[in-house]
Amino acid sequence: MSIPLIRLVVLYGGVSAEHDVSRVSAAHVLAAADRTKYRIIPVGIDQRGVWHRNDAAAEAIAAGAELPNSLEIEGPTVNPFEVLNGPPEDLTVVFPLLHGPHGEDGTVQGMLELFKLPYVGCGVLSSSVCMDKAMTKEIAARAGIPQCRWITFRDGVDDARQILTDVEEQLGMPVFVKPANMGSSVGVSRAQNREELDAAINHALRYDDVVIIEEAVVGREIEVAVLGNTAPDTSLPGEVKIGSDFYDYADKYLTGAAELMIPAPLPEDAIAQIREYAADAFIALRCAGMARVDFFYEVGGRGWLLNEVNTIPGFTPSSMYPKMWEATGIAYPDLIDRLVALALEVHRRRSSFSTEH
Structure with a gap:
């Protein structure tokens, strides 16, 4: 008797500035998935x-x-509930490859929880927390994971003039300015003076109302891929x-100018420490399934500094997450x-919880 195929619904595209990156990730996941194990249902979400479908x-x-x-995002329009829920006899797993807001931030994960479907990756809480760089930093700090100095600015709440002075006095120049809820370096700028800082904050505010300013x-x-649950x-x-000046969107997906070195040339004790910090961050942020944890390494300085945690890392041919696992001994399929x-x-564990009073 043959084993029934798992119905694997791959979600891609999405309402995000990272829409195009998602389409590339999805193409390569579909190409790599074992067709003897999965019946693949590609579902694109347009902008x-x-x-x-x-x-x-x-x-x-x-x-x-x-x-x-x-x-491409093509095919007949479909009702999300109907396309996600296959025949009762089929085992369905959803693989969200929706980078950025409206996909990586817990929104889609919440919908899948309501539909009672198993899905790849982090749950609602960890997805939303890791998407918000400001909240990630707060939790990582409580967990004792070292980070660079930063200031958070929230539009409409914090004093827009005072923030310029605070950055100059507390962080100095230059600084990097990022939207709190965005990835793939979208909306990120480097500011070297007060005027550039003001422009960089306004640029980041195009994508989010919370901005992170970092030294x-x-x-x-240096990056580490994490795989697992508890x-x-x-x-x-x-x-x-x-x-370029920093690892920007063009370096990642357009020019190919960035050089990726796997494994990174590091002493064995430094490799052991970064892997430990990556696992600590994964657990502290209650991640599940996968994450890519990014660090800075100050040689002769503070050592490892957490940069950010990506819960739906890129799966393109140039993406670090699958490349690092390949170097560690796990092939793409x-x-x-x-x-x-x-x-x-994760789904079995969550489904076992009592709903009785």
């Missing part, structure tokens, strides 16, 4: 928030055809050698299998 991509997968580098750290950019595994670290198994483990 208006409308859901489309991509039948053309599903047919190409079934026929063994090669997929394009970036998956500029002169250090190496007892997570960590990968060998990877290093990003940037091609096996990584997908592990993530699906972890999703089912």
Whole structure:
């Protein structure tokens, strides 16, 4: 008797500035997923928030055809509940590849919880907390994980003039300015003086009403992939050698100017320490399934400094998360299998909780 295929619904696109990155990630996950284990249902969400069942991509997968580098948002519009919930006899797992707001921030995860469906990755709380860099920093600080100095500015709450003075006095220049709830370096600027800082804050406010201003750290950019639930595994670290002033959107996805070194050339004790910090951050932030934890390494200075935690890291050919696991001994198709198994483990545990008074 053959084992029934798992119905794997891959969500991509989304209402986010990272829409295009998601389409590339989805194409490569679909190409790598083991077709003897999964019946893949690609579902694209356009930038208006409308859901489309991509039948053309599903047919190409079934026929063994090669997929394009970036998956289109095409096909008939569908009701989310109907496309996510397959026949009762099918085991469905949802794989959200929705980078940024409206996908990585707990919104889609909350919907999937209401639908009682297993899904890959972090739950509602950890997704929303890790998406908000300000909240991530607060929790990491309580957990004793070292970080660079920062100031949070909330539009409409904090004094817009005072923040410029506070940054100059407490952090100095230059600084980096980021929207609290965004990824892929969207909305990030480097400011070297008061005028540039004011412009950078206004630029970041295009994407969010909470802005993080961080001291500029002169250090190496090192990342660790984390995989697991309550007892997570960590990968060998990877290093990003940037091609511009900082690791920006163009370096990550357009120019290919950034050099990725996996494993990062580091002493063994430094590798052990960063892997421990990555696991500590994953657990403190209540992550599940996967995350990529990014650090700065100040050689001869403070050592490791947590930068941020990404709960839906990129899965493109140039993305660090799958590359670090490949270097650690887990191939791309096996990584997908592990993530699906972890999703089912979390779902079984949550489904076992009592709903009785």
